[in-house]
Amino acid sequence: MPSPLKVYNTLTAQLESFDPINPPFVGLYLCGPTVYGYPHLGHTRGPLVFDVIHRYLAHLGYKVRFVRNITDVGHLVNDADEGEDKIAKRAKVEQLEPMEIAQHYTDAYHFCIDKLNVKRPSIEPRASGHIIEQIEMIKQIIDNGFAYEANGSVYFDVLKYAQTNDYGKLSGRILEDLLAGAGEARRELEGQEEKKNPNDFALWKKASEEHIMQWPSPWGQGFPGWHIECSAMSAKYLGKTFDIHGGGMDLLFPHHESEIAQSTACNHTNPAKYWMHHNMVTINGQKMAKSLNNGVMITELFDGSHPLLEQAYSPMTLKFFILQAHYRSTLDFSNDALKASEKGFQRLMNAVNLVNTLKPGNSSDFDVTALKENTYNALNDDFNTPIAIANLFEAAGWINKINDGKANISAADLEVLKSFINAFVFDVLGLVDEQKEMGTNLVDPLMQLLITMRNEAKAEKDYKKSDDIRNKLLQAGFELKDGKEGTTYTINLKP
RNA sequence: GGUCCUGUGGCCGAGUGGCUAGGCUCAGCUCUGCAAAAGCUGCUACAGCGGUUCGAAUCCGCUCGGGACCUCCA
Structure with a gap:
């Protein structure tokens, strides 16, 4: 029997057995993209990793509702107090409607993600379509005494919250350190004086007249703070407490920490049971990030146009490359690594095609059931795709041997092998035989x-x-x- | 400065206190008109220095290196 599914929960910093709140239903929320630029390699890791999680949970029989948002408002250019929305800034540069830009980059994102054969989420809510929900949530937080209005903006009162809650429990931060550590590292923020405490974060920001994306609210014209969207949308579609909340490790603090605080302040309950964070894609050992300007755009990878690339790489090569590393490890990008994945993927696909043509013998020279079980065990161990793939390669080796007449497999085992390898390669990992x-x-x-x-x-x-x-x-x-x-x-x- | 992660063979990348990860590359062989593909064989690593242990790459300490977060970020 395969081992039970275990997941690493950032909240407890431990591997925990996966027990959904209301089986067989599973609520899964992933922080989606901010659509103000073309997606780069790093942007594919979250969707890819959580696609496997989504698919595997479904494969195990869970009824998964997968929500992945589109952030088309609220992310600020510099900080909460300069008050210029990223989307709005691009609009000024390009003289386009903000929503036109958001749509353009949303389409670009979908194009890339679809190429990677990532299943579309059950619901893909837009932040701009949930302003009312966000306002309602902010009102509730104010009513509960954990937020205050200042000059048309609303801030979350971190100190007040910390009196009765643990602010920092997700990211392992200690509030005293945050307060003390503010020091030199912290920039001089304009309008910081509106806050009672530097660590307070905006739930709602007053908009200046030039600010294009703004909405009326009980506190005047403005726009929502960054963190509130995910809290509002996850609660709306998955409930006040749901199973898994995922995202990149770079979102751990302050984004997810603040989400927990907001949701708890509003609903008196921890929003998610399991918090899962994938690691970064690095380039030359450094995180690939828009702000660092070291990103390789996904379309550049597909057509080989980026100067660092020696050739074009297909979507499945990229997918296989990413799945050959565990999601909690950093993954360093390089031509050699991509080429190795390209070759390896082809080899695996050859074997998968071959398995359907094999002729059974009287007995089996290897333990198909054990191989299958090992593959399940790998994914059950915090979705260890590299180990699962290693097992698939072992199966590939046997398939080739059988094909060469150097090994045998019984008819019954062949059926097991066929169904299991096809299920894993196509259904769970979501690979596609491009050729x-x-x-x-x-x-x-x-x-x-x-x-x-x-x-x-x-x-x-x-x-x-x-x-x-x-x-x-x-x-x-x-x-x-x-x-x-x-x-x-x-x-x-x-x- | 604070918090945390990490350092594996030519490259990428898993992993457990004692038993070959896997992929790619490279060399040789089988097959083949040749080649490719496929198969077989070979290449035994765990930053350094101490410690714990019968035994450590795996635990602890220190040193050196890399990185993440503390500010928007997948």
């Missing part, structure tokens, strides 16, 4: 014709002609392979 997808329909009959012609030439020992066909095809992106069962081909994706 196969391209190769069907129109291309295949033509290829079969050329293969036949070449084999005729070979039979006549006209190797010039046969090699010519092979070389020309290779140049065109079709690689021929002579096997015992005949000639097959692969399509190489090149820009």
